[in-house]
Amino acid sequence: MSLPDRVKIVEVSPRDGLQNEKGIIAAAVKIELIDRLTSAGFQNIEAASFVSPKWVPQMADGAEVMLGIQRLPDTIYSVLTPNMRGFNDALAVRADEVVIFGSASEAFSQKNINCSIAESIARFEPVAQAAKAAGLRLRGSISCSLGCPYQGETPIQSVVDVAQRFLALGCDEIDVADTIGVGTPKRVRQVMDAVTRIIDPARISGHFHDTYGQSLANILASLEAGISIFHTSVAGLGGCPYAKGATGNVATEDVLFMMDGLDIETGVDLNEVVDIGMWISAHLGRKTASRAGSALAARKAA
Amino acid sequence: MSLPDRVKIVEVSPRDGLQNEKGIIAAAVKIELIDRLTSAGFQNIEAASFVSPKWVPQMADGAEVMLGIQRLPDTIYSVLTPNMRGFNDALAVRADEVVIFGSASEAFSQKNINCSIAESIARFEPVAQAAKAAGLRLRGSISCSLGCPYQGETPIQSVVDVAQRFLALGCDEIDVADTIGVGTPKRVRQVMDAVTRIIDPARISGHFHDTYGQSLANILASLEAGISIFHTSVAGLGGCPYAKGATGNVATEDVLFMMDGLDIETGVDLNEVVDIGMWISAHLGRKTASRAGSALAARKAA
Numbered sequence: 001m002s003l004p005d006r007v008k009i010v011e012v013s014p015r016d017g018l019q020n021e022k023g024i025i026a027a028a029v030k031i032e033l034i035d036r037l038t039s040a041g042f043q044n045i046e047a048a049s050f051v052s053p054k055w056v057p058q059m060a061d062g063a064e065v066m067l068g069i070q071r072l073p074d075t076i077y078s079v080l081t082p083n084m085r086g087f088n089d090a091l092a093v094r095a096d097e098v099v100i101f102g103s104a105s106e107a108f109s110q111k112n113i114n115c116s117i118a119e120s121i122a123r124f125e126p127v128a129q130a131a132k133a134a135g136l137r138l139r140g141s142i143s144c145s146l147g148c149p150y151q152g153e154t155p156i157q158s159v160v161d162v163a164q165r166f167l168a169l170g171c172d173e174i175d176v177a178d179t180i181g182v183g184t185p186k187r188v189r190q191v192m193d194a195v196t197r198i199i200d201p202a203r204i205s206g207h208f209h210d211t212y213g214q215s216l217a218n219i220l221a222s223l224e225a226g227i228s229i230f231h232t233s234v235a236g237l238g239g240c241p242y243a244k245g246a247t248g249n250v251a252t253e254d255v256l257f258m259m260d261g262l263d264i265e266t267g268v269d270l271n272e273v274v275d276i277g278m279w280i281s282a283h284l285g286r287k288t289a290s291r292a293g294s295a296l297a298a299r300k301a302a
Numbered sequence: 303m304s305l306p307d308r309v310k311i312v313e314v315s316p317r318d319g320l321q322n323e324k325g326i327i328a329a330a331v332k333i334e335l336i337d338r339l340t341s342a343g344f345q346n347i348e349a350a351s352f353v354s355p356k357w358v359p360q361m362a363d364g365a366e367v368m369l370g371i372q373r374l375p376d377t378i379y380s381v382l383t384p385n386m387r388g389f390n391d392a393l394a395v396r397a398d399e400v401v402i403f404g405s406a407s408e409a410f411s412q413k414n415i416n417c418s419i420a421e422s423i424a425r426f427e428p429v430a431q432a433a434k435a436a437g438l439r440l441r442g443s444i445s446c447s448l449g450c451p452y453q454g455e456t457p458i459q460s461v462v463d464v465a466q467r468f469l470a471l472g473c474d475e476i477d478v479a480d481t482i483g484v485g486t487p488k489r490v491r492q493v494m495d496a497v498t499r500i501i502d503p504a505r506i507s508g509h510f511h512d513t514y515g516q517s518l519a520n521i522l523a524s525l526e527a528g529i530s531i532f533h534t535s536v537a538g539l540g541g542c543p544y545a546k547g548a549t550g551n552v553a554t555e556d557v558l559f560m561m562d563g564l565d566i567e568t569g570v571d572l573n574e575v576v577d578i579g580m581w582i583s584a585h586l587g588r589k590t591a592s593r594a595g596s597a598l599a600a601r602k603a604a
Contacts, residue, residue: 184563185522213556213593216519220487247593254515261486291515291549
């Protein structure tokens with residue numbers, strides 16, 4: 001196995017993890033979550049989303065959260081910015097990175113935002129230009145990179161096309177996201193191999209959901225393809241809007257446990273993350289969805 | 303990725319899955335479970351354990367179960383036989399395969415059965431001879447192959463030594479079992495590479511527990527090492543006696559979902575297995591521990 005020596009873990013729980021929660025979570029809790037994640041050593045935290053509160057009420061307090069957290073100079077705090085209004089809000093709170101996004105599935109794009117993939121990405125041009133002008137990092141997230149609820153398996157060329165569009169917009173980092181968790185290692189490897197043919201692997205991240213339990217195997221396949229950035233969510237926070245009650249983002253604890261075993265450095269303290277996972281799960285009134293988190297917490301208690 | 307074209311899935315839920323259940327499960331339920339697993343296409347089912355009912359009361363009805371099931375001629379029904387008494391019981395109910403077992407951890411062997419690994423395996427000699435004489439298949443299971451609750455990581459040489467002892471006893475198949483689920487892909491690959499140096503990979507199986515969520519990644523690493531037999535448990539039945547409340551055996555549904563994606567034939571009908579998983583979970587009054595099982599059942603219901 002020839003694997004990277006070090007990976008960057010992007011902790012997405014404050015945004016992707018919490019955005020589907022039904023009960024509104026107080027800004028103070030989100031701030032505590034982010035501050036604890038910063039202390040645990042994450043270099044990159046997806047902190048908020050500046051979308052319309054009509055769409056995602058859970059993220060309405062993004063500015064309050066961004067202004068309330070204790071930031072470290074070397075940690076990147078990312079926010080989602082669907083449009084110039086969101087971008088201006090992100091700029092006002094000094095986000096380090098703004099995230100734009102598009103689906104690799106034409107059917108998904110048409111059904112969800114009623115326009116083609118090409119049109120949906122072209123709409124981000126002003127945001128991308130403004131980010132570059134302001135010296136902010138720009139990330140492009142390709143949703144449905146492995147499959148979509150409407151058209152099944154996503155053609156690899158569609159992922160490559162969207163990656164190229166994001167590249168043309170000046171993205172520093174590009175996410176290959178398996179939004180509905182249907183990917184398996186062979187296909188993931190094929191997609192990553194195709195994308196790394198046109199983009200430096202150091203600029204590509206893997207974003208996996210555990211809907212079908214495949215995330216860790218997919219991360220292993222991605223590591224073998226030279227990918228060294230992964231998105232994870234403490235306690236596996238986050239669901240799947242297309243599979244009710246299904247598991248969400250891959251749990252940070254499970255990924256860190258694997259990285260430790262692979263002798264891959266993350267700079268993150270697993271022990272602290274286990275505590276954070278148990279704390280936020282208790283706050284949300286549920287059992288952690290992280291298997292390593294659950295087993296390590298039981299070991300600590302014993 | 304160079305992976306096998308076909309794997310054998312050994313379904314262990316009737317034995318390893320159910321043996322830690324507290325409430326006694328009726329023989330009729332076990333029989334229905336095995337019959338449904340047979341229909342779903344499993345070529346090998348771990349059906350019972352002929353141990354003392356004082357040790358494992360849940361397995362006291364092994365003979366009733368073995369005599370009650372509808373057997374297919376090409377399906378292997380395996381039973382655990384710790385001693386000659388168990389072996390004679392197994393012979394009486396025409397088991398196709400008997401399973402003997404030993405730990406690769408000296409500390410575990412001493413703490414649990416108060417003798418050395420070498421002594422514990424030597425005790426199986428009469429069973430092994432009797433199995434060979436009776437023309438039964440013989441399987442040797444190496445527990446704690448990746449780690450143990452007392453001494454931490456298991457030395458690879460210890461696993462190789464136990465494998466050699468089982469080989470000398472005439473075992474047809476040898477299990478590398480991660481009893482407490484602490485293995486990660488790099489170490490699993492190292493252990494499998496070491497064992498395949500002395501035994502044909504076609505005779506080695508991987509038995510993984512999802513205690514830390516690592517099973518699918520470990521199975522992928524094993525496939526890459528040429529392993530083509532895996533133990534799984536429908537709905538992830540089975541716990542871990544060393545981590546209370548922790549996840550047990552890797553869920554069959556998750557493994558089949560991955561194998562389908564890897565274009566690896568199993569001969570097992572995932573759709574039927576999802577139904578079996580939901581049925582047995584409902585019978586036990588709990589949510590399935592299989593992520594793919596849960597997501598696929600939700601998809602069916604929608």
